[in-house]
Amino acid sequence: MELNVSENLNEKQKLAVEHTEGPLLIIAGPGSGKTRVITQRIAHLIDHCDVKPWQIIAMTFTNKAAREMKDRLGTLFSDEEQHRINASTFHSFCAMLLRREADFLSLNQDYSILDDTDQISLLKRVMDEVGIDPNQWKVRAIQSAISNAKSKLMTASAFRAGKNSYFEEIVDRVFTRYEELVSQSNAVDFDDLIMNTNILFQNHPEVLEKYQSRYLHIMVDEFQDTNLAQYQIAQQLAGLHKNLCVVGDPDQSIYSWRNADITNILSFKKDYPDATEISLEQNYRSTKTILAAAQKVISPNQNRVDKDLWTQNDEGSPIIIAEAYDEFEEARITLNEIQNLIDTGICKPAEIAIMFRVNAQSRVLEEACLKSGVSYQLIGGIRFYQRQEVKDIVSYLRLLNNFNDDASLARIINVPQRSIGKTTLNKLSEQATSGGCSLWNQIEVILNRPDHDNSTSFLNKRSLNSVQVFYNLMKEIHDGSKDMDLQSKIDLVIERTGYRDYLQAMEHGEERLQNLNELRESAADFITIEDEEGLDPLTIFLERVSLISDVDRLEDHANSITMITLHQAKGLEYKTVFIVGMEEGLLPHSRSLEHPEQMEEERRLCYVGLTRAHSRLYLMRAFRRGYRGNYEPSIPSRFLKDIPSKLTLNTGGNIKQRVDNNYKKAESPKKLSSIDDKSPYEQYKERIRQKKINSSKKKNDFNPGDKVMHDVFGEGVVVDVKAIPSDFELTIAFKDGLGIKKLLLQLAPIKKLNNM
């Protein structure tokens, strides 16, 4: 197939596509056609440089990105060729590599991959074992220290050698034992996938050489969010041919808290002084207005190199800034506007996204969606594969795949209840520890002891019997399902373990069964690819399940709007974007307020959010927001102040005030309130001050039936007046479908309307 690459590409893009020899660094601003460049570059290599598809590997950030890349290439090549192009995440790539090279490792081919929760439970078990008080030392902190070490390629013994504080002393004690347990379980954690691959390359140069010679070209997308261990993999793979192409944008680095190392970009320049650097600065996604606003938000960061982003796109409409009274009204205004956009045909639901900083914000929005009948996809919250019932069944499957998987065994041995309680499990666990074997092995040892019914046994007769029943059940399912396809295996597990009955007996049982059905479905259309031949499909299925993310499950063309965290939104784009909670403490998040580096990351996060939008951007905030039970005043986000007012239309609380459906900016928009002059927070403080002065002296002169005027909500009628300590709570019904609100007399910006 012949491709004319120069067509539809700008000069810089063309340079990037046609640079085929030696290291290449592409700095790709948002919306700069990065994915197109990567795919065209692959196409170019194949068409013009005699490179075979299987000699190229592209590392992506998510499975979704990998799939999309393959899809795009699919339109350029035949299916067969497309399949042979290697696009995957670092983790998937390493997982597969470790399976194929398992002979070189102390792992079996069918090893399990521990997820976050498995890790936590193993760590707890270790802490208990080595006598570390979980109240004094947080499991999460230890987990993160271990993960951090591994992403810097530090083994447990290296960590021990370098420990430098009491906390690290504690971590060290857990780390070593944790590693033992993991490897005894024939398992690895996420970080191990990357680290073990590095170690394998180091210990077995012949293995590395095999891959080095196979892969002529290595590409890494979202390079700003890789960690050192991942970068090393890429470097080593490219060690022979030096054709390493990395693509990233330092301004979009938002995962430093997951050990992503923004300095990888600097290291790259140092490691490859002869590297070509190309900066893609033309934006094809957003309006001039949105792009300008985004640049204003990102530019205060000290720690960055300025880019000169530009676009030929239209000026577009102003960015709508709206203030709501509280998070409920924020949600309602947002959904009203969304309904408007949909009803008027301006946007299809799939073109709209609501983005937020923390998942907790999604609940109110969900409710507003339900109320207004707008269907939505919510990403995150409780992740699909972390749902109890899904995780349980997956644990069964993992156990059947690898009986040494202690984490899975411990999870399901008593689910549904089999009278194998904590005491029994603890005893088993103790014995396994002293015997240096897995729980399953320990069970076999006990059951095979001829005298297991007398006092030398560690378990009483009843428990022993229950364990025997469990053991037999697992054996039976395992042996009986050997030749079954995946879906039948899952069915067998659900039925024979009694899990179906167990679910049906509980509330929301149907819903949970529905989730299991979804799991079955995913097994039904599960296909293995060429590279995975010879491996048990169950092993591969479990691997995919472990390595899948929520964003991967996002459906592109569903007839629903998308609700998503700002982090998850990276790499996505929507015609219309609402960012809710543009407030100090939320965006930027309160945890970053005292840490300049984290504050810069919050800024980048905001930047990522803004640049997701094509043509319509709404920045929403609430005047007051519920936080852990009590309400706190909300200060408008500092990022709002960074956007020049000429780019925005500040609607105050009344979004209906927008001029028309095209949002043509009014000559001098009438501002109900503006963050440029007196902010609501100032007004709020003023009222607090007055409240303090007047204290309870102020008398209520509102009575039910009175007409009132509210600065934000407009006209309303007092429904009820209730005296509360040092104030009065007014219940007021507002016009225009704004509903009934409860307001505090001394805080609410209301005036009594004279009766006509």
Place this chain on the structure above:
DNA sequence: AAATCGTGGATTTTT
């Protein structure tokens, strides 16, 4: 083994 009580913690979460 289930039910109840109490305490602590509450960003983001590619894999």
Place this chain on the structure above:
DNA sequence: TCCACGATTT
């Protein structure tokens, strides 16, 4: 405030 988890009770 609200939830989850662990400890304690029955």
